[in-house]
Amino acid sequence: MKNFSLRCIGCGAEYGANEVVYTCSRCGDLLDVIVDTDRVFSRDLLRGRVESIWRYAELLPDFGDGVVSLGEGFTRLVRCERLARILGVKELYLKLEGLNPTGSFKDRGMSVGVSMALRIGARRVMCASTGNTSASLAAYSARAGLECIVLIPEGKVAIGKLFQARIHGAKVYQVRGNFDEALSIAFRSASETGAYFLNSVNPWRIEGQKTVSFEIWEQLGRTDINVVVPVGNSGNISAIWKGFKELQLYGVIDDFPRLVGVQAKGAAPIVELLTNNASSIRFWDNPETIATAIRIGKPVNWKKGVRAVKDSRGIAVSVSDDEILDGLRLLATTEGVACEPAGASTIAGLKKLLDEGRIGRDETAVCILTGNALKDPSEHLVSWNTPMILESLGAKPI
Ligand SMILES: Cc1ncc(COP(=O)(O)O)c(C=O)c1O
Ligand SMILES: [Zn+2]
Numbered sequence: 001m002k003n004f005s006l007r008c009i010g011c012g013a014e015y016g017a018n019e020v021v022y023t024c025s026r027c028g029d030l031l032d033v034i035v036d037t038d039r040v041f042s043r044d045l046l047r048g049r050v051e052s053i054w055r056y057a058e059l060l061p062d063f064g065d066g067v068v069s070l071g072e073g074f075t076r077l078v079r080c081e082r083l084a085r086i087l088g089v090k091e092l093y094l095k096l097e098g099l100n101p102t103g104s105f106k107d108r109g110m111s112v113g114v115s116m117a118l119r120i121g122a123r124r125v126m127c128a129s130t131g132n133t134s135a136s137l138a139a140y141s142a143r144a145g146l147e148c149i150v151l152i153p154e155g156k157v158a159i160g161k162l163f164q165a166r167i168h169g170a171k172v173y174q175v176r177g178n179f180d181e182a183l184s185i186a187f188r189s190a191s192e193t194g195a196y197f198l199n200s201v202n203p204w205r206i207e208g209q210k211t212v213s214f215e216i217w218e219q220l221g222r223t224d225i226n227v228v229v230p231v232g233n234s235g236n237i238s239a240i241w242k243g244f245k246e247l248q249l250y251g252v253i254d255d256f257p258r259l260v261g262v263q264a265k266g267a268a269p270i271v272e273l274l275t276n277n278a279s280s281i282r283f284w285d286n287p288e289t290i291a292t293a294i295r296i297g298k299p300v301n302w303k304k305g306v307r308a309v310k311d312s313r314g315i316a317v318s319v320s321d322d323e324i325l326d327g328l329r330l331l332a333t334t335e336g337v338a339c340e341p342a343g344a345s346t347i348a349g350l351k352k353l354l355d356e357g358r359i360g361r362d363e364t365a366v367c368i369l370t371g372n373a374l375k376d377p378s379e380h381l382v383s384w385n386t387p388m389i390l391e392s393l394g395a396k397p398i
Contacts, residue, residue, distance in 0.1 A: 003036035004061050006203060009303060017061065020120055022187075022201055030304055031203045032242075035059060041250040046218065053108050053211040059246055061207060063115040068144045072107035073211050075099045077219040077366070082334045087351050091364040093220065094331075095212065098339055098372030102164060105209060105236060105370050106136035109200065112208035114140040117196040123147060126195035128175075128182035130232065130293045131161030132371055137198055138168035149195060151175055151182040156292050158340065158376035178287060180298040200235025201300045209236055213243025216366055217253060224255040226365040228346040231261040231270055231316070232294035234305025236370070241308030257366075259314035260359070261305065262349030264289030267296055268318040270305055275316070281306075290321045290380070293342035293371060315358055323348040328381060338373035341381065 006015040010029030015021050023030060041058040049055035053073035076096045084092035097105040114137070117125050124147040127137050134150035134157075141148035150165055154174040165172050175182040183199060190197040198205060217223055223244065229237045237259055247253040263271050267287035273280075284297030299305060309316050319327075327347030332338040346367035353359040391397065 003038055005034045006031045007034050018120060020196070022197055030201065030301065032304075033061075033203045033207050035246060035249075037249065042252060043218065053111060053208060056211055056214045059214065059250070060211070061112065061116070061204070063119060066115055066118050067111070068114045068118060068140055069111050070101035070107065070139065070143060072100050072111045072208075074215060077216065078335075078337065080335050080337075083331065083347075086330065086334060087347075088354055088361050089350070089359070089365055090362050092350075093364070093366045094335070094337055095216065095366055095368045096337070097212070097368060097370045098343070102132075102136045102139045103160075103372035103375055104132040104136060105212060105368070106132045107140070108211050109205035109208035109235075109239070110136040110140040110198065113198045113202055113205045114144050114146070116204045117141075117146060117198070118144055120196065122194075122196035124149065124193065124195040125198050126150070126186055126190050126193065127198045128152070128179060128186035129157070129165075130179050130295060131157040131375070132293055133199065134170060134172070135161045135164035135168075135375075138165040138170035141170070142168045147171070149173065149193070151186045153178045153182050156295060158292055158378070160375035160377065179296050180283075180287075183298075183300065199300070200233050206235060206239040206242060209239035210243030210246065212368065213240050213247065217244075217247055220366070222255070222364075223247070223253045223257050224364070225257045226260050226350075226359055226363060227257045228260040228262060228350050228365055228367045230291070230294050230342045230345045230368070230370055231263050231299070231305060232267075232296040232342070233299045234261070234270060234301045234308075236368075237261050237308045238301050238304035240368075241312060244312075256312055259308050259312040260349060260353065261309050261314065261316040262345045263316070263318045264291050264294055264324065264345060265318045265320045267294060269297060270299060270302055270309075271316040271318040273302070273306060274309060289324075290378075291324055291341035291345055292376070293340060294345065315353060317349045317353055319345055319348040319352060323352070325381060327351065332373070337369070339369035340371040340373060340376040343367075343369035343371055
């Protein structure tokens with residue numbers, strides 16, 4: 001991989017791009033992909049290019065003919081005037097990541113990650129997942145002809161996501177415990193089973209996911225904005241920050257956005273760290289939230305996530321399950337756009353920060369709706385007040 005390399009964020013140790021290494025073998029810290037700064041990049045290059053993450057070829061690793069793609073990325077950015085008026089913010093946009101091939105932003109990272117698996121000659125891939133990672137890895141590994149093993153927390157994965165993993169032929173193992181325990185088992189067993197490990201601690205996943213920032217820049221034409229992101233393991237918020245930093249590195253932007261990380265109240269170790277201005281994280285043993293995608297107490301990428309919020313002069317905020325549900329219903333009924341609960345946490349977080357005056361009403365916000373509504377069609381997400389007249393005429397609400 002010409003001029004791409006890996007660097008430890010702790011001790012600075014460097015590794016070649018084709019080395020199979022997930023964390024620093026010297027100090028155990030996370031790795032960053034260092035991009036090829038000899039390449040030239042500009043908006044003019046993009047005209048007429050493929051509408052997927054691969055339109056940003058200069059900023060992505062070069063796999064030649066070995067790219068595993070399902071057309072991920074280049075999702076729509078939709079302006080929402082009605083919801084903006086209700087929330088009381090000047091401009092609001094939604095990035096519809098549910099439009100990705102398997103219905104979540106994970107596809108961006110899996111296209112790069114599974115391409116890398118092929119490059120290094122892996123025959124088998126593995127991940128632990130709250131649902132979307134397994135759905136995405138199952139699809140991309142099927143496309144690439146690789147065997148796929150996924151570990152999930154028993155009873156805590158939305159039905160649509162489990163269906164996806166199984167329909168694409170992944171071997172699904174349930175763990176009696178939460179995501180953090182599933183992750184620990186997956187990480188320990190990956191090398192023994194000869195599997196390439198594709199959770200977001202794998203830095204190549206982040207490379208794919210950073211493309212959402214390129215799209216926001218290209219579609220919106222400015223970056224003096226708030227980007228509001230649900231945070232679980234904090235891989236995605238790290239990726240988004242990396243994307244904007246690279247746009248600055250290649251000389252195409254001057255303004256950095258402010259990154260706003262939203263966690264569920266019952267699973268908010270990163271918000272706790274930033275609120276207390278602590279130097280190290282306190283992991284939570286029993287995370288709980290209806291937004292199962294972000295039901296994570298031990299975020300593996302916490303150092304990168306905290307760095308993204310701090311360096312962007314951003315904000316971390318937590319929201320209750322009721323606030324998430326209110327956000328989802330408000331979004332769905334005012335804009336005709338829905339998403340899974342984790343994505344709706346961005347609406348709840350934005351509302352809270354506007355009400356508290358921590359985001360100005362004259363500002364612009366882009367909420368990243370990370371996953372498709374159909375992934376989690378749970379009954380408790382839709383409790384409506386049906387007009388009484390219908391009931392008196394014998395029609396029963398469901
Ligand atoms: C829909 C959805 N939103 C947000 C997240 C959180 O992303 P991250 O773990 O990278 O912080 C996930 C992760 O599984 C997800 O599936
Ligand atoms: Zn190191």
